[in-house]
């Protein structure tokens with residue numbers, strides 16, 4: 092049986108100065124963001140905020156300067172991301188582009204694509220969405236049916252994508268498309284699709300919390316020029332898998348529920364009960380361990396290694412913690428602090444029972460109780476991740 096090695100990695104002390112800078116920026120830039128808004132974590136959207144981050148040089152941080160990057164270390168990037176998530180900053184507009192589309196283009200894109208696109212990502216001007224999932228192809232991604240027919244100068248693409256986060260605001264989609272028949276895992280390609288192209292229709296899907304941040308995307312005979320192919324025609328499957336390591340290992344995979352933990356600490360005050368103390372200790376230890384594991388994966392990615400399995404373990408353990416937090420806190424907090432039937436968008440209490448003891452706490456908890464079931468679906472489901480881990484261990 093194979094095993095994994097999460098090599099310990101400590102952030103260099105000099106990153107603490109950057110951490111202080113980021114905290115000062117956040118205190119100045121988003122002082123009035125409510126706890127409920129901060130609970131949206133990396134789904135909070137504000138294009139102006141993304142541009143401000145670009146101005147500070149905090150997007151495309153590790154990329155070469157010739158592509159608009161800043162040639163800073165992955166440890167520095169980690170500190171910025173960690174602070175953004177801890178503060179619940181509205182990072183969604185640039186998130187996917189900075190986290191995975193940019194690195195994908197750096198690795199597989201043409202020189203022309205890198206020069207044209209990466210500086211715009213680093214300035215926070217563009218929003219990317221990921222067009223992988225389809226109605227009949229989620230876990231079974233190799234089953235995508237969106238088809239690109241070869242025509243003079245490019246492809247004509249037709250099909251349907253679903254659950255596409257931010258498609259309604261995105262400038263560009265990186266779509267996984269079948270460009271030739273053959274084996275299931277060959278014949279797939281990644282294409283950059285301009286979301287303003289004729290034939291692209293985006294329809295929002297409302298989720299359990301009432302927000303509509305993912306969508307259905309219909310592609311009807313959309314022309315995609317040859318220059319928009321990423322990497323090699325037919326190599327899409329391998330490229331997507333490389334991309335998923337960026338998607339699965341970051342601190343966003345264990346910090347999505349951090350706001351309710353912060354609110355919990357605030358509400359219980361300086362003298363927690365025995366049960367609360369025990370809970371705080373357990374959660375803190377788990378978070379710290381996940382942070383070390385996530386840092387280890389970030390280190391491997393920065394050295395050009397392919398830590399697919401390690402990243403998968405971080406996501407599986409991380410989302411387990413993120414999903415455990417809201418119901419565990421719900422069970423611990425005295426009932427007179429809670430009203431669970433508050434409509435989280437209007438703030439109106441639609442149930443009956445106790446008065447609202449603490450609106451920030453309640454609305455944050457209500458939001459995360461409803462949002463957290465999706466944490467183990469986005470980016471690959473728990474069952475699929477465990478299948479990958481088993482395969483990497485040589486168990487299947």
Ligand SMILES: Cc1cc2nc3c(=O)[nH]c(=O)nc-3n(C[C@H](O)[C@H](O)[C@H](O)COP(=O)(O)OP(=O)(O)OC[C@H]3O[C@@H](n4cnc5c(N)ncnc54)[C@H](O)[C@@H]3O)c2cc1C
Pocket residue numbers: 220221222223224225226227228229230231253254255256257305465468469470471472473474475478
């Ligand atoms: C909030 C959110 C945002 C998302 N954003 C995007 C996005 O931006 N772009 C994008 O392309 N997709 C996105 N997705 C889609 C996501 O990647 C898929 O939902 C996910 O991969 C699961 O696919 P599915 O929904 O088709 O479920 P299915 O694949 O139909 O799975 C249904 C259930 O069956 C289980 N299952 C399936 N196959 C197996 C198997 N072989 N062994 C054991 N169990 C199995 C699954 O674990 C799951 O529990 C998003 C999803 C969510 C919830």
